[in-house]
Amino acid sequence: MKKERFSFKLMNTDPCGARLGKITTGHGKIETPIFMPVGTAAAMKAMTMDQLKAAKAQIVLSNAYHLNMQPGPDLVEKLGGLHGFMGWSGPILTDSGGFQVFSLPGRTVDENGVTFRYTKKSSQIVLTPEKSIQIQNSLGADIIMAFDECVEHPTTHEYAKAALERTLRWARRCMEYHKNPNQALFGISQGALFKDLRQEGIKALIDMDLPGYALGGLSVGEGIENMKKVLDFSAPCLPDDKPRYVMGIGLPEDILEAVERGIDMMDCVIPTKYARSGTLFTHWGKIRISNREFRNDKFPVDTNCDCYTCSNFSRAYLHHLFSANEILGATLTSIHNVRFFLGLMEKIRKSIRENRFLKFKDEFLQLYHRRNKKKTNRKKTRSKPTRDQ
Amino acid sequence: MKKERFSFKLMNTDPCGARLGKITTGHGKIETPIFMPVGTAAAMKAMTMDQLKAAKAQIVLSNAYHLNMQPGPDLVEKLGGLHGFMGWSGPILTDSGGFQVFSLPGRTVDENGVTFRYTKKSSQIVLTPEKSIQIQNSLGADIIMAFDECVEHPTTHEYAKAALERTLRWARRCMEYHKNPNQALFGISQGALFKDLRQEGIKALIDMDLPGYALGGLSVGEGIENMKKVLDFSAPCLPDDKPRYVMGIGLPEDILEAVERGIDMMDCVIPTKYARSGTLFTHWGKIRISNREFRNDKFPVDTNCDCYTCSNFSRAYLHHLFSANEILGATLTSIHNVRFFLGLMEKIRKSIRENRFLKFKDEFLQLYHRRNKKKTNRKKTRSKPTRDQ
Numbered sequence: 001m002k003k004e005r006f007s008f009k010l011m012n013t014d015p016c017g018a019r020l021g022k023i024t025t026g027h028g029k030i031e032t033p034i035f036m037p038v039g040t041a042a043a044m045k046a047m048t049m050d051q052l053k054a055a056k057a058q059i060v061l062s063n064a065y066h067l068n069m070q071p072g073p074d075l076v077e078k079l080g081g082l083h084g085f086m087g088w089s090g091p092i093l094t095d096s097g098g099f100q101v102f103s104l105p106g107r108t109v110d111e112n113g114v115t116f117r118y119t120k121k122s123s124q125i126v127l128t129p130e131k132s133i134q135i136q137n138s139l140g141a142d143i144i145m146a147f148d149e150c151v152e153h154p155t156t157h158e159y160a161k162a163a164l165e166r167t168l169r170w171a172r173r174c175m176e177y178h179k180n181p182n183q184a185l186f187g188i189s190q191g192a193l194f195k196d197l198r199q200e201g202i203k204a205l206i207d208m209d210l211p212g213y214a215l216g217g218l219s220v221g222e223g224i225e226n227m228k229k230v231l232d233f234s235a236p237c238l239p240d241d242k243p244r245y246v247m248g249i250g251l252p253e254d255i256l257e258a259v260e261r262g263i264d265m266m267d268c269v270i271p272t273k274y275a276r277s278g279t280l281f282t283h284w285g286k287i288r289i290s291n292r293e294f295r296n297d298k299f300p301v302d303t304n305c306d307c308y309t310c311s312n313f314s315r316a317y318l319h320h321l322f323s324a325n326e327i328l329g330a331t332l333t334s335i336h337n338v339r340f341f342l343g344l345m346e347k348i349r350k351s352i353r354e355n356r357f358l359k360f361k362d363e364f365l366q367l368y369h370r371r372n373k374k375k376t377n378r379k380k381t382r383s384k385p386t387r388d389q
Numbered sequence: 390m391k392k393e394r395f396s397f398k399l400m401n402t403d404p405c406g407a408r409l410g411k412i413t414t415g416h417g418k419i420e421t422p423i424f425m426p427v428g429t430a431a432a433m434k435a436m437t438m439d440q441l442k443a444a445k446a447q448i449v450l451s452n453a454y455h456l457n458m459q460p461g462p463d464l465v466e467k468l469g470g471l472h473g474f475m476g477w478s479g480p481i482l483t484d485s486g487g488f489q490v491f492s493l494p495g496r497t498v499d500e501n502g503v504t505f506r507y508t509k510k511s512s513q514i515v516l517t518p519e520k521s522i523q524i525q526n527s528l529g530a531d532i533i534m535a536f537d538e539c540v541e542h543p544t545t546h547e548y549a550k551a552a553l554e555r556t557l558r559w560a561r562r563c564m565e566y567h568k569n570p571n572q573a574l575f576g577i578s579q580g581a582l583f584k585d586l587r588q589e590g591i592k593a594l595i596d597m598d599l600p601g602y603a604l605g606g607l608s609v610g611e612g613i614e615n616m617k618k619v620l621d622f623s624a625p626c627l628p629d630d631k632p633r634y635v636m637g638i639g640l641p642e643d644i645l646e647a648v649e650r651g652i653d654m655m656d657c658v659i660p661t662k663y664a665r666s667g668t669l670f671t672h673w674g675k676i677r678i679s680n681r682e683f684r685n686d687k688f689p690v691d692t693n694c695d696c697y698t699c700s701n702f703s704r705a706y707l708h709h710l711f712s713a714n715e716i717l718g719a720t721l722t723s724i725h726n727v728r729f730f731l732g733l734m735e736k737i738r739k740s741i742r743e744n745r746f747l748k749f750k751d752e753f754l755q756l757y758h759r760r761n762k763k764k765t766n767r768k769k770t771r772s773k774p775t776r777d778q
Contacts, residue, residue: 042709046716050697071684071709079687079705087701295460298468308439312476314468320431320460327435330716 003027006142006184006211008243008264012353017235017262020352023243025091025142026182027083028058032243032264033348035255035341036061036093037271042076042086045272046330047338049088054308055339056346059142060088061267064135065097065127069118073138081140093267094141096132096174098148098188099216099247109149111166129173137180145214146174148188153220160192168204175208186245188216193226195233202237212243212265219248219268224257231261238262252281252344252368256361259348271341275333278322281340283364285371287315289333294319307339308332395531395573395600397421397632397653401742406624406651409741412632414480414531415571416472417447421632421653422737424644424730425450425482426660431465431475434661435719436727438477443697444728445735448531449477450656453524454486454516458507462527470529482656483530485521485563487537487577488605488636498538500555518562526569534603535563537577542609549581557593564597575634577605582615584622591626601632601654608637608657613646620650627651641670641733641757645750648737660726665719667711670729672753674760676704678722683708696728697721 003026012020021032037044037052038061044052052060062082067073079085082092098114101107107116113128132147147170149163167190178185187205191197198215205213215234218227231246238244245265246258255266271281278290282302287294289301297315309318309332321329344364351360392415401409412419426433426441427450433441441449451471456462468474471481487503490496496505502517521536536559538552556579567574576594580586587604594602604623607616620635627633634654635647644655660670667679671691676683678690686704698707698721710718733753740749 041713041715042706043713043715043717046720048697048717048720049701066713070712071705075685075705078685079703085703085706085709087706296464296467308437312438314474316460316464316468317431317474317476320474323459324430324432324455326430326432327716327719328432328437331435331437331720 003182005181008212008241010240012355013262014352014355014357016260016358018259018348018352018357019244019262019264020349021243021264023091023264025184027089027091027142030058030091031349033255033259033345033352034058034265035345036265036267037338037341038062038267038269039086039088040269041066041070042082044334044338046276046327046334047272049086051308051331051335052088052338053090055335056342057090057338058342059091059093061093061095062086062139062141063097063100064094064132064139064144065100067094067139068097068127068135073135077138077140081138083140091143092141093143094136094139094145095247096136096145096147096188097127098132098145099150101127102150102152109163109166111169113147113170114149129170130177133174133177133185137178137183141183143184143186143212144178146171146185146187146210148190148216150217150220151190151192153192153217153222155192157194157197160190160194160197164190164197164201168201171205171208171210175210184211186210186212186214186243188214188247189234190217192217193222193230198230198234199237202234206237206239210242212245213238214245214247214265215263216247218246219250224254227254228257228261231258231263235262252341253365255341255344256348256365259352260357260361271337272334275337276330278329278333280318280333281337282371283367285368287371289315289318290322291319301333301336302340305336305340305343307336309336309339392571394570397601397630399629401744402651403741403744403746405649405747407648407737407741407746408633408651408653409738410632410653412480412653414573416478416480416531419447419480420738422644422648422734422741423447423654424734425654425656426727426730427451427656427658428475428477429658430455430459431471433723433727435665435716435723436661438475440697440720440724441477441727442479444724445731446479446727448480448482450482450484451475451528451530452486452489453483453521453528453533454489456483456528457486457516457524462524466527466529470527472529480532481530482532483525483528483534484636485525485534485536485577486516487521487534488539490516491539491541498552498555500558502536502559503538518559519566522563522566522574526567526572530572532573532575532601533567535560535574535576535599537579537605539606539609540579540581542581542606542611544581546583546586549579549583549586553579553586553590557590560594560597560599564599573600575599575601575603577603577636578623579606581606582611582619587619587623588626591623595626595628599631601634602627603634603636603654604652605636607635608639613643616643617646617650620647620652624651641730642754644730644733645737645754648741649746649750660730661723664722664726667718667722669707669722670726671760672756674757676760678704678707679711680708690722690725691729694725694729694732696725698725698728
């Protein structure tokens with residue numbers, strides 16, 4: 001059976017600019033805006049792929065950096081690529097490793113690539129644009145990412161400009177090296193918080209005519225207001241007929257802001273990471289299931305949720321699992337959080353189809369913020385790199 | 390709907406004495422010989438109840454001692470009993486706590502019951518026969534166990550006799566206190582390795598006309614040969630028309646020996662406990678999935694296994710999950726091990742139905758021991774109390 005080629009179709013644009021679309025890949029279609037759960041090391045943390053499917057995930061993100069280290073791309077390729085290896089027959093996206101190496105202490109960057117040590121004791125490793133594509137070709141994801149230099153926040157205009165120009169030269173090297181027509185190579189825009197750099201970068205990427213464009217260098221501690229600014233001056237520069245991906249986003253409130261600004265794809269470790277520490281998302285805000293108030297609570301985590309956990313278990317049972325340090329607690333809370341995020345995306349898509357996204361957003365946030373009136377310490381939440389999932 | 394009353398029907402006896410039977414409970418039927426996976430704290434470790442159902446479990450064991458400490462029997466009762474609380478609609482058996490308190494350091498035993506501390510810092514708790522039944526009544530399992538005194542191995546005839554007589558007096562107190570007709574109370578025989586005590590104890594239990602009888606005080610480090618001896622002189626004293634349960638058994642080879650001696654029910658934490666440390670059961674013996682030999686192994690754990698793990702993943706993938714310290718590793722290996730034990734019981738039942746149990750046992754063990762020629766250090770394995778699952 002011939003695989004379908006990668007394509008994107010814009011189905012509707014809400015008056016506010018939010019977009020409804022459909023991505024086609026060789027492993028199935030993806031409705032956008034979409035949230036992509038992260039299975040860094042070819043595995044969702046505490047969830048099977050069957051449970052992920054039941055939560056209605058449409059695409060999974062995995063990571064070239066981690067899989068290069070363990071078990072290695074050649075082995076994954078030999079065992080059927082990522083799809084066969086981890087038992088997921090739907091679409092997969094791999095990140096290039098740019099974001100991961102950026103956060104390693106002692107890494108050095110030059111024109112060739114990034115030099116780093118995996119652990120303090122291991123020997124030096126050089127990751128180059130070509131190497132990253134080679135790894136991602138072996139892994140066989142449907143969407144792969146160009147190797148970029150993600151700069152720290154805050155940074156200077158001078159450094160951000162140098163890093164952006166290097167990222168663009170690397171993107172061209174990625175494009176030249178990449179020859180697999182079954183994999184769509186997305187470019188990544190950098191430029192920190194600088195409007196001129198962001199717009200210059202996007203323009204250069206558009207000239208390369210890639211199948212999709214991502215905004216990188218966000219979710220590094222810049223805060224939601226800065227993220228909104230970057231999206232405000234970046235999104236209008238992106239072409240209508242290609243998917244737009246903001247990397248590393250985020251909390252429900254971040255997702256809503258990104259969608260409002262015309263973003264189609266997002267990914268984050270938050271649903272599973274929060275779940276393992278007992279923080280659960282509900283339509284009435286976040287709850288900490290280990291809090292004493294839930295000890296006797298006979299209700300499900302979220303009465304509006306259709307996940308396996310909410311259909312079968314009480315908050316009191318989840319509270320008990322965390323008290324008893326049962327692994328099952330992490331599984332049941334991860335199932336719920338992932339389904340919550342994917343259910344939110346379903347509601348978002350419905351509202352865009354009906355041209356009422358802003359109304360939906362307001363209603364959702366009004367209910368969502370009722371419980372958590374204290375301002376979330378976003379900076380702390382958002383500055384943690386995904387590599388530690 | 391009126392609940393079915395507890396009953397046992399003997400369907401066939403193999404020429405060697407192995408028994409095929411059927412237990413009826415208010416929550417469904419159980420085909421015997423049966424292995425009961427252990428979900429100590431109202432949860433299977435690293436498995437959902439859906440996954441346990443898919444592994445074809447027919448009954449789950451949970452523990453009065455642990456659930457009394459956390460979250461408490463009253464809460465469980467309020468939330469629908471154990472069945473509702475942990476989302477398992479099939480039969481459940483609870484252990485009385487006798488085995489668990491026996492292994493606590495500093496516990497004291499007198500006629501009234503056992504006095505102990507849950508942790509070094511917590512206040513003294515007294516567990517009596519009445520209290521154990523009260524807890525188990527609240528938990529609402531289909532089969533509950535009398536509160537017994539499990540003695541250490543080795544012990545003297547004098548102490549074993551005193552403990553046995555106390556256990557029998559306690560069994561009568563349990564019987565008098567227990568009034569719930571939906572729960573079948575099983576008696577537990579003690580008497581260490583002493584033939585006269587074991588036979589005296591069983592005779593006294595039979596006089597109480599309980600719905601089932603268990604052999605306790607095994608799996609405490611006595612070794613397989615001693616276990617076989619105790620079964621050899623105990624099983625013939627038990628009535629044909631009641632189920633016979635050996636507590637805390639065991640490895641596949643132990644299960645086969647118990648079944649050969651006419652035992653109908655067994656339980657052990659081994660499948661899930663071994664799974665979490667990466668030891669997997671196969672028809673060719675045990676394997677350690679973290680061993681380097683499995684790094685590139687494209688085959689499933691056991692080519693003869695129909696579990697979710699073996700149907701979808703390679704040994705190399707499981708090896709990778711353990712290397713990457715992914716929680717999913719514990720889940721997938723637990724699913725396999727539990728299914729392996731339950732599949733073994735299915736094969737055992739088929740062989741008894743066809744009056745060829747000993748042939749099956751020989752064939753199974755011949756293949757099973759091919760890989761592990763080194764003698765397993767049984768003593769070490771078997772002396773670990775279940776409370777540490």
